Amino acid sequence: MMANKPLALVTGGASGMGLATVERLARDGFRLALIDRDRALADKETARLHALGLDVACHVLDLTDEAAVRALVQALPPITALVNNAGAFDERPFLEVSSADFRRAYEINLIAVATLTQASVQRMPGGGRIVNIASRAYLGARNHPHYVASKAALVGYTRASALELAPRGILVNAIAPGLIATPMLRALSPARLRAQLALQPTGQAGRPEDIAQAVSFLAAPQTGFITGQVLLVDGGKSLGGIAA
Numbered sequence: 519m520m521a522n523k524p525l526a527l528v529t530g531g532a533s534g535m536g537l538a539t540v541e542r543l544a545r546d547g548f549r550l551a552l553i554d555r556d557r558a559l560a561d562k563e564t565a566r567l568h569a570l571g572l573d574v575a576c577h578v579l580d581l582t583d584e585a586a587v588r589a590l591v592q593a594l595p596p597i598t599a600l601v602n603n604a605g606a607f608d609e610r611p612f613l614e615v616s617s618a619d620f621r622r623a624y625e626i627n628l629i630a631v632a633t634l635t636q637a638s639v640q641r642m643p644g645g646g647r648i649v650n651i652a653s654r655a656y657l658g659a660r661n662h663p664h665y666v667a668s669k670a671a672l673v674g675y676t677r678a679s680a681l682e683l684a685p686r687g688i689l690v691n692a693i694a695p696g697l698i699a700t701p702m703l704r705a706l707s708p709a710r711l712r713a714q715l716a717l718q719p720t721g722q723a724g725r726p727e728d729i730a731q732a733v734s735f736l737a738a739p740q741t742g743f744i745t746g747q748v749l750l751v752d753g754g755k756s757l758g759g760i761a762a
């Protein structure tokens with residue numbers, strides 16, 4: 519394994535689109551730090567990636583543990599790319615969403631991102647790339663106002679970070695995935711999943727690799743003049759007009 523490869527961090531790297539992104543960035547030539555709180559899954563997937571010859575180190579922690587996050591970043595070599603992918607999603611009728619639901623959603627979908635970003639940019643001496651995984655839901659969606667609001671906040675944070683960090687040569691963008699076939703979709707009832715699929719112009723959910731492809735583009739050193747943007751990767755769902 520080459521010591522001088524650029525280092526990329528991917529949170530929630532043990533599952534779904536985070537896992538696909540770890541594999542893709544490793545194939546792009548990065549050395550990977552896979553961060554996840556699920557030890558069994560993280561160990562299993564890291565072993566699989568090692569068997570493929572990919573340069574991946576696994577770090578198990580809960581991203582809402584601020585002290586653990588800061589200690590990890592201090593212990594790592596300089597960072598070139600950060601992918602803030604980990605997130606939590608659940609559904610609840612509008613009138614039943616509690617303040618605790620809002621706090622939980624903000625804790626992982628926004629505050630943990632801000633903590634890791636703040637720590638990481640101080641370890642990006644040569645500039646870098648940050649990609650935040652928001653959601654198409656930031657435009658509005660039913661049955662999960664706490665999630666929608668937290669992802670809209672993440673878009674706001676992306677834009678603020680882009681302005682703050684441009685002078686350091688750090689470009690910050692968000693990807694807003696539509697429906698992607700990952701374990702997260704277990705949070706949807708079969709009826710809700712059918713309803714969501716019916717809204718897809720493409721008629722199907724995206725694949726984790728579709729998101730990894732977009733991350734690969736935004737994390738690349740050659741992508742040098744895009745910052746503060748939101749790239750919708752949603753099979754056209756955000757275009758509207760599907761019911762017409």
Ligand SMILES: NC(=O)c1ccc[n+]([C@@H]2O[C@H](COP(=O)([O-])OP(=O)(O)OC[C@H]3O[C@@H](n4cnc5c(N)ncnc54)[C@H](O)[C@@H]3O)[C@@H](O)[C@H]2O)c1
Nearest residue numbers: 530533534535554555580581603604605653697698700702
């Ligand atoms: N799947 C979709 O349709 C969809 C659509 C839009 C946006 N998103 C967003 O994409 C991102 C990835 O989602 P996914 O579908 O791949 O999910 P997933 O459930 O397959 O994977 C999420 C990973 O994040 C990890 N994680 C969650 N909370 C954590 C914490 N506090 N500390 C450390 N690790 C933690 C989990 O252990 C898991 O491995 C999320 O931010 C999600 O909100 C997903």
